[in-house]
Amino acid sequence: MNISSNSVVALTYELHTTTPEGNQVFVEKANDENPLVFLYGVGMMLPKFEEHLTGLKAGDEYSFELSPSEGYGEIDPAAHVDLPITMFKEAGGELPNVGDVIPLQDNQGNQFRAGVTGVHEEFISVDLNHPMAGKNLIFSGKILNVRQATEDELSHGHAHGIDGHSGH
Template sequence: MKIQPNSVVALTYDLYTTQDGEEVFVEKATEEQPLVFLYGVGMMLPKFEENLTGLGTGDAYDFHLTAADAYGLKDDNAVTELPSDMFQGMDVPEVGSVLPLQDNQGNQFRARVTSVSETGVQVDLNHPMAGQDLHFKGQILNVREATEEELSHGHAHGADGHSGH
């Protein structure tokens, strides 16, 4: 079966970014711990899915995504300072740590701490991979039709269609 909308895909990948002109390994999904997802429902980066369209079980792939097609360009306006009184009674977060935050509409997002001062904590709201070109290499392990339950839930329930719950 070829990858198409409403199919469940299990694949391996090695992900690299380019830093200072050098390719740097970031993370991987292995045959033992593959990435399994419902194709075509917006869970994955659109250009990631586009590059997999029409591939089938056993096919290898190797493609690059520009930052604009991946997690976007870095937005310098997405750096802000949280007032220090927000952290009263709590440990002040360390530089490099990630804070789970929520806006007034209930949207959850993560902010990476870039500096800490007496007046507040400066955070970067950009995705950690914003501004980075991505390079994916891997293999399609399995492609199957999604079950009715997976389609109604909007996500895959594992490589074999069972969630294990």
């Protein structure tokens, strides 16, 4: 079966980015023992990532590069905010440190992460850009399995494992 809408894909991958000097930097991978399994065509993955996989089948290898605009976007210099330090003290935990990635939630309940760029007496400065914003994403890997999604997977909007039986 070839990868198309409403199919469940299991694959391995290695993700690299590049430095300004052009050197590749390893980011993460999924291997045969712990593959990435997803429902294709429902918006779970980057659209250009899926586009590069369209039509492939089990056993096919792939390699491609996504520009920042095809991945997580360019870095937005305005995506920096200062959060009141009382917000962290009221939560009862320790104050974050520069370099920490902290969980946040917007007014609509959407959860996301922000990188701490400064800790000050009155506020914590955070960067709301995705950690991969502004970076080229270099993917390579192999398609392990492609199958038709089950009705449950389609109604739930996500894959239930490589065999369709790993539930909630």
